[in-house]
Amino acid sequence: xxxxxxxxxxxxxxxxxxxxxxxxxxLELPAAVGEQELLAELERLAARNASTRTHDWFxxxxxxxxxxxxxxxxxxxxSEFYTAYTPYQPEISxxxxxxxxxxxxxxxGLTGLEVANASMYDGASATAEAVLMAMRATRRARxxxxxxxxxxxxxxxxTYLGGLGAELVRAERGPDGRSAPLAPLVDxxxxxxxxxxxxxxxxxxDVAAAAEAAHARGALCVVTVAEALSMALLRxxxxxxxxxxxxxxxxxxxxxxxxxxxxxxxxxRFQWVRQLPGRxxxxxxxxxxxxGFVLTxxxxxxxxxxxxxxxxxxxxxxxxxxxxxIYLALMGPVGLRRLAELNLAKAEYAKRLxxxxxxxxxxxxxxxxxxxxxxxxxxxxxxxxxxxxxxxxAGLDLRAAAPELxxxxxxxxxxxxxxxxxxxxxxxxAGRPA
Amino acid sequence: xxxxxxxxxxxxATRGFAYEEPLIFExxxxxxxxxxxxxxxxxxxxxxxxxxxxxxxxxxxxxxxVSEVDVVRHFTRLSTWNAAVDLGLYPLGSCTMKYNPKVxxxxxxxxxxxxxxxxxxxxxxxxxxxxxxxxxxxxAEVSGMDRVSLQxxxxxxxxxxxxMMIRAYHExxxxxxxxxxxxxxxxxxxxxxxxxxxxxxxxxxxxxxxLLHPExxxxxxxxxxxxxxxxxxxxxxxxxxxMAAIAEIVHARGGMVYGDGANLNALLGITxxxxxxxxVMHFNLHKTFSTPHGGGGPGAGPVGVKNVLAPYxxxxxxxxxxxxxxxxxTLDSDFPHSIGRLHGNHGNAGMLxxxxxxxxxxxxxxxxxxxxxxxxxxxxLLARLREAYHVPYDRPVMHECVLSDRGFHxxxxxxxxxxxxxxxxxxxxxxxxxxxxxxGAIMIEPTESESLEGLERFATAMLAIxxxxxxxxxxxxxxxxxTRLARLDETRAARRPILxxxxxx
Numbered sequence: 001x002x003x004x005x006x007x008x009x010x011x012x013x014x015x016x017x018x019x020x021x022x023x024x025x026x027l028e029l030p031a032a033v034g035e036q037e038l039l040a041e042l043e044r045l046a047a048r049n050a051s052t053r054t055h056d057w058f059x060x061x062x063x064x065x066x067x068x069x070x071x072x073x074x075x076x077x078x079s080e081f082y083t084a085y086t087p088y089q090p091e092i093s094x095x096x097x098x099x100x101x102x103x104x105x106x107x108x109g110l111t112g113l114e115v116a117n118a119s120m121y122d123g124a125s126a127t128a129e130a131v132l133m134a135m136r137a138t139r140r141a142r143x144x145x146x147x148x149x150x151x152x153x154x155x156x157x158x159t160y161l162g163g164l165g166a167e168l169v170r171a172e173r174g175p176d177g178r179s180a181p182l183a184p185l186v187d188x189x190x191x192x193x194x195x196x197x198x199x200x201x202x203x204x205x206d207v208a209a210a211a212e213a214a215h216a217r218g219a220l221c222v223v224t225v226a227e228a229l230s231m232a233l234l235r236x237x238x239x240x241x242x243x244x245x246x247x248x249x250x251x252x253x254x255x256x257x258x259x260x261x262x263x264x265x266x267x268x269r270f271q272w273v274r275q276l277p278g279r280x281x282x283x284x285x286x287x288x289x290x291x292g293f294v295l296t297x298x299x300x301x302x303x304x305x306x307x308x309x310x311x312x313x314x315x316x317x318x319x320x321x322x323x324x325x326i327y328l329a330l331m332g333p334v335g336l337r338r339l340a341e342l343n344l345a346k347a348e349y350a351k352r353l354x355x356x357x358x359x360x361x362x363x364x365x366x367x368x369x370x371x372x373x374x375x376x377x378x379x380x381x382x383x384x385x386x387x388x389x390x391x392x393x394a395g396l397d398l399r400a401a402a403p404e405l406x407x408x409x410x411x412x413x414x415x416x417x418x419x420x421x422x423x424x425x426x427x428x429x430a431g432r433p434a
Numbered sequence: 435x436x437x438x439x440x441x442x443x444x445x446x447a448t449r450g451f452a453y454e455e456p457l458i459f460e461x462x463x464x465x466x467x468x469x470x471x472x473x474x475x476x477x478x479x480x481x482x483x484x485x486x487x488x489x490x491x492x493x494x495x496x497x498x499x500v501s502e503v504d505v506v507r508h509f510t511r512l513s514t515w516n517a518a519v520d521l522g523l524y525p526l527g528s529c530t531m532k533y534n535p536k537v538x539x540x541x542x543x544x545x546x547x548x549x550x551x552x553x554x555x556x557x558x559x560x561x562x563x564x565x566x567x568x569x570x571x572x573x574a575e576v577s578g579m580d581r582v583s584l585q586x587x588x589x590x591x592x593x594x595x596x597x598m599m600i601r602a603y604h605e606x607x608x609x610x611x612x613x614x615x616x617x618x619x620x621x622x623x624x625x626x627x628x629x630x631x632x633x634x635x636x637x638x639x640x641x642x643x644x645l646l647h648p649e650x651x652x653x654x655x656x657x658x659x660x661x662x663x664x665x666x667x668x669x670x671x672x673x674x675x676x677m678a679a680i681a682e683i684v685h686a687r688g689g690m691v692y693g694d695g696a697n698l699n700a701l702l703g704i705t706x707x708x709x710x711x712x713x714v715m716h717f718n719l720h721k722t723f724s725t726p727h728g729g730g731g732p733g734a735g736p737v738g739v740k741n742v743l744a745p746y747x748x749x750x751x752x753x754x755x756x757x758x759x760x761x762x763x764t765l766d767s768d769f770p771h772s773i774g775r776l777h778g779n780h781g782n783a784g785m786l787x788x789x790x791x792x793x794x795x796x797x798x799x800x801x802x803x804x805x806x807x808x809x810x811x812x813x814x815l816l817a818r819l820r821e822a823y824h825v826p827y828d829r830p831v832m833h834e835c836v837l838s839d840r841g842f843h844x845x846x847x848x849x850x851x852x853x854x855x856x857x858x859x860x861x862x863x864x865x866x867x868x869x870x871x872x873x874g875a876i877m878i879e880p881t882e883s884e885s886l887e888g889l890e891r892f893a894t895a896m897l898a899i900x901x902x903x904x905x906x907x908x909x910x911x912x913x914x915x916x917t918r919l920a921r922l923d924e925t926r927a928a929r930r931p932i933l934x935x936x937x938x939x
Binding site: 309317 | 631703
């Protein structure tokens, strides 16, 4: 090979790199290990992390422990899917392209909107990108944010808006846990309102009122969803007037995986399609008039538009999108609805138990889906520690996110929460023997 | 030689067992189910008794009713329509489509990674935090950077983080700089990331030799320039030989130098961006460190900085406990000058696990071997293809080489035609029409994963196609001829966008 290239040595291939930049020593990295040792090393590291296999699980707060049918990983593990890249060459990427088109269709149905893209990084950045999109669409720079936005989503929105001179206004939380009405905060300079549904602490928000408040002043309504399964039960954001629905679809068959990779999503009305960030797949035909799919409307994107693109996003979350598409195909409308009802029933069961347990309370009265705040008798940290002693990861300490609730824990119940485990959870939080 | 003979000699695929498959929605039959009911061990609840009726939906449109077998066959068939690294050479330039070792998939699926939660107590995620800490250190060593944050979810988000840190740095010094310099050969994400941070993008031309020259940077440089974004090796596959002089010019006027790490594969163990003037850079773990590309992600785009930018790193930061703090690792958000949080959690953790496993499998010698073999392979292909294809900047290359369609203008054969014909030979085409500085660019990155025989077969296919272009240009203009679908009408897709399936639409 060196002869063909006409260089005397392997080292000579690097002659274009001036000598002074060359590394004159080996990299200081641990020596290589074989596959067997590697596996042992990573098993040791993994064993030092708790998981749904080692504990009963009631921690949600944006990442949800749901059951994933075996077919999801089996199909997503086909390396024709996972070792391909962005489908730039449609004739040999129809598998990926058709799956994305199916995802776009499913997401439109779930959100009640007309166009969905081929994913964003996660719920947080999807929310930030939705805000940027609304600012582009309205040419305004003021953003009104409901009280119930996930604190990490809010931080990411702030980061993305950092140098753009936007004004962020946050609504207070009402006594029942829902956001205070947004209408008084919306003015003629407002680009959008952002409402999380259900809110971070669980209560279901009044999306229709938020949309009305936004539209009355020419602003857009952005609804962000962190627990995607709730969409199987609640009216679609688009049906309630949302212009952009975005959020996190990890609940649809994507492992919790320590928080990533997850599946940011975004959908909107057709009129805003040219403002949408990210990849889009469209239907077309080949030379023989056979149906096929291609990446389309790329003139919005960075590789064509460069500094005038709608976003800098390039690589997104294709494989997670595939997992979600497979998951939703397996669940179907009936299975998904039943699962959502089961999640609701588990939460209602747990709430009844909490109400009946001395020392515990439900500080927020508004109804929710599968997540809710529980007031505990002593410090939340102590309650969580008691639960942990009983083998339970009980939820999130709300000391930072909602100090005004007093000592409280955000608890999430899903189909993985067995009734007996719920009983033990409530007993542990209350500090009584189960 | 006949057309069939050529394909038989150089081809990588044959006409196989090809299935048709409708959209999943077209397989739907009322009442069919692919799920299995989880145990319903609590009293059922009528949703309308809990939630106001006007907040409840009646039906979920857009989901099919199909059985598990339907779903499995559907997606298995779809998978057979994809090209993939596991099927063969995927020489997409600047994408580094190297082999993704299977053991990395296995370790990423260990319950302690896959079924763990980002907000569980730190004491219950020490294995993960240790892995993050080690991976940060390894990436810093590989790149010559001082600190690394693993949070960005993709290269473009790493760029965004980098430019935000540069902005924060200037602002803290009381400087309002408004421009970012980007060479004309840069990836589109570079100008898009700078614009997303509110900067005006100024394009800097490369010289006739394909390199960025100090004079061009000198002319564009001013006290208004916050940063230069540079890719080294460039998207032409060339090492930017004047890097130090360029960095000096930018630094002398108070600017920062951003390094796009997309092409880091060529440099592993050979040289380090931190040693040639880069202040901040991102890594594409899905390129250099072999995490699978997933049909368009997830990737991971950690960002590395020199100490001067460390105060601005995204939070939280993984920190090893020291002094009287005890053993272990913690997530620290107490960085008052941080640009803030970029990701809802800790970044694409599953990709971090895979990249860590890759680094441990290769070690220092293996990494260097990657760079050597990647550069050897790219130069070998360039040597084999030079006789048949125009090479716009004919110099020794690093990990990729760029050809063009200039030799085929007379036959009216374009880069697109050449690429589509390559599909008939069973190869995923290279990156085409990029970089923009080369008209009709064909950008080939073979990576280190290919054997000599594999490269030789690909080169033979490319040479055969060049012959076909001269003898039978119509054959190329109609390509691909052997795929399930012929060339797709992209104009129609954009003119009349159909972006979802609708019943009876």
